[in-house]
Amino acid sequence: MKVKVAVFGQENSVNRIARYTESLEDVDIFPFIYKQAEETPALIQKAIMCDIYLFIGALPYLYAKPVIDKKRLPAVQVDYDPYMILTALYHVKNRYGNALERLSIDIPDTAHVADVLYDTGLDDHAIHTHGYGDDPHTAIGQIARWHEAMWRGGWIDHALTSIPEVAAFLNEKRIPASCMAIPKLNLMRAVDKAKSIAAVNRSQSAQIVAGHVRIKHFETMQAEKGGQHTQALHQTLHHVLLNYARKTHASVVATSDDQFVLFGTRGMLDHITSHYRDFPLLKNIESELATPVDIGFGLGLTAKQAEDNAKLALGTCANNEDGTCYIANERRDLIGPLGVKKEFNPSTLYRSLIHKAKLNNELSYNFIDFIEVRNNEPFSSNDIANYYGVTKRSAERTIKKLMAGDVIKAIGEEKPYVKGRPRKLFKLNQ
Template identity: 50%
Template structure:
C-alpha cells in the first residue's frame, strides 16, 4: 500500500515535491495548494485520507499547529536550516551591485540563524530578526510591518524573508526583498522523514527505536583536515549506515553534514540487544574511519519519544569526547551501555550465588551465566529470560523470584514495550555488598 503524503504549499513547491518522488512507487503526493497561508486550516480538514502531513512553509504549519497537537497528527516541516539560509543570503547578494550589510530576516526560529551569523563573523553586519514561532495570531501583515518600519527608518538595505506573501507585499511597496528558496536536498530529506514516520505508524502497537549518529569534534576535525573530512570520512560513514539500515529494515535520514538519524522497529531493536557485547556497526566504523563516533539509540511508544530518548543517549556518549561509544535509553529513561564494550563480571562468584543462594541446579546456573554474558551484563526482564531459555513466561518469573529471594539480582528499572499493559521490571546482577545484606 502506498504512503500518502499530504503536501501543503504553493504550486511551485508542491511540484518540486512531486518531482522528488518520481519513480518511488510506494509514495504518493496528495497536493493541498494555497495562494494565501491562512487557507491551511480549511485544507487540513480535507487531508484525512493521508498518512503524513508535510508543510513546505513554517508559517503554514503555524496556522494549524493547535489542530495538529489536538488531533496528534503526524506532521513534518521542511526546515529552514543553515544551508537554506546561507544559499538564500548568497543569492540575495548576487542580485545587488553592492554586498548587503544591513538586512532584516523573518523565520520560524531565529536562534539557529544567530548561531550561523556568529560563525560567519558578521561584526560588520546589522541584522534584525523576527521570530514567528510563538506568534499565536500568525499575522502576515504584522510580519510585513516589521520589515517596512525598519526600511522606513533607514535601518536596512534588504529583506530576507521565509514567507512568499511577505516577499510579494514588500515588492509591491518597492522594498528590496528576497524570499528564501528551499534546496532540493531539504525537500528530499523531509519526504524521507515522512516515509519513515508512516512506516512506524504501522507498528504503533509496539516499541519504536530512533538513533542519532555523529562524528565527535567534527568542526575541529574539519578545520584540521579540511575537505578531506567531506571527501573521505562522511561518504564512508554514509555507506556503513546504509548497509546497517538495509540489514535492520530501518530508515536513514541525514539531518546535518555531520548528523544522521535512524528510525526502526523490532528488527532493529533485536539486532542491538543481540549485540550488546560486540556491536558490529561501531566496530566497523572505528576500523574504517578512525575518528571518534557517537551513536545514541532511544526506545519509545511514539516517534517523538524515541527521538528524545535517542538525544539523551547521544548526550551520554558525548560525555567522553575522544572515544567511540554507543548508548541506549529506553522508554522509561533507563540508560544501557556502553554498547559494544565487554563488561566484566565474576562468573565463578555468580555460579556460587546461583547454586547456594538462589538454589538453582547446575544446568540452570550455567544457562543463566551464558544469558548474562550474551547480554553483556545489561539489565533484563523476565520476558528476556523466557525468550532465551525458550520457556513460558510463568516459568521465567519463577526463576526471577528465586534470584530475587537469593539476592542474586536486583530491580534497576522498568520498560514498557507495548501501549497496553503494565511496565515490565528490569533486573541486573547485584553487587557483592548487595548480596551480603
C-alpha cells in the first residue's frame, strides 16, 4: 500500500519533491502549495486523507505546529542542517566570488552555522546570524527588518535567508539577498523519514520503537582522518543497520553523516528485550567500525513520542566515553546501559523464592534464569508469561507470590497499547 504524503511548501519546492519521487512505487505525493507560510494551518484541513504531513520550510511548520499538536498529526519537516548551510554558502561564494565576505544569515538553529564556520575556517566575525528556533509566533517582517538593519548599518554585503518571503522583501528594497536552496539530499531524507513513520503509524495498536544510532567523536575523526575515512564508517554502519532492520522487520533512515534512525514495532522490541545482557547490535557495530557508537531506543504509542524518547536515551549515552545503549520508555524512564551485566545475588534470590515466596524448585530456577536473561531490568507479568510459556493469569499468580514474599517491588507502569490498562512494572527487591 502506498504512503500518502501531504507536502506543504512553495510551488517550486513541492514540484522538486514530486519530480524526485516519480520513480518511487511506494509513495504518493499530494501537493499543498502556499504563497505565504501563514496559509499552512488552513491547508492542513484539506489533507485529511493523507498518512503523514511533510513541511519543506521551517516557518510553515511553526505556523502549523499548534494544529499538529492539537490533532496529534504525524509530521516531518525538512532538515535545515549544516549540509544545507554549507551548500548555500558555496553557491553564494561561487556566484559573487571571494569579494563577498560579510553576510547576515537567518536559520532555525544558529548552532549549525557555528559548526560550519568552525569546520570551514571562515571568519565568524564577518557572519551575523539570527535564529528563530521553534517560536510559532516568528514574524517574517521582524526577520526581514533585522537583515535590513544589518545592511543599512553597513555590517553586511549580502543577506542569506532560509525564508523565501524574506528574500522577496529584501529584494524589493534592492538589498542584495538570496534564499537558501534546499539540497536534494535533505528533501529525500525527509521523504524517507515520512515513509518510515507512516508505515509504523499504520500499526497504532502496537507499541512503537525508534532507535537513534550515532558514531561517537565523529567530527574529531573527520578532522584527524579526513572525510574519506568517515564516509567509509557511514557506509559500513548503514550496511550493519540494514541487516538488523531486516531481522527485526524495521526500517532505517540516514539523518546525517554520523547518525541513523530506526523505526519498528514488535519485532524490534522483542529483539531488544531478549538481549538486555549481551546486546549484539552494539557489539557488532563496534566490531565492524572499530570505533565506539551510541544507541538510544525510545518506546511510545506514536512515532513522535518514540523518537523523542530515543533522543533522550541517546543524550544519556553522551555521559560515557565508550559506546553505550539506553532505552527510554513511554514514561521516559531510562533502562540501561544495555549489554552491561547488572549483577544480582542468585543464592540470596533462590533462598527468598523458596522460603518467602513459597515457589517450588523448578519455578525458582526458571525465575532466576528469567532475571539473568533480562539482565535484571524491570519486567511485567506479561514478560513472565512469555518467558515461562504460561497464561497471563498464571503469571499474575506468580507475581502475587513474589510480592507477598517481598522478593520484588512495583516501580511503575508501561502502556504498550493505545487501548487497555497500563501494565505494572516490577524489579528485584535486593
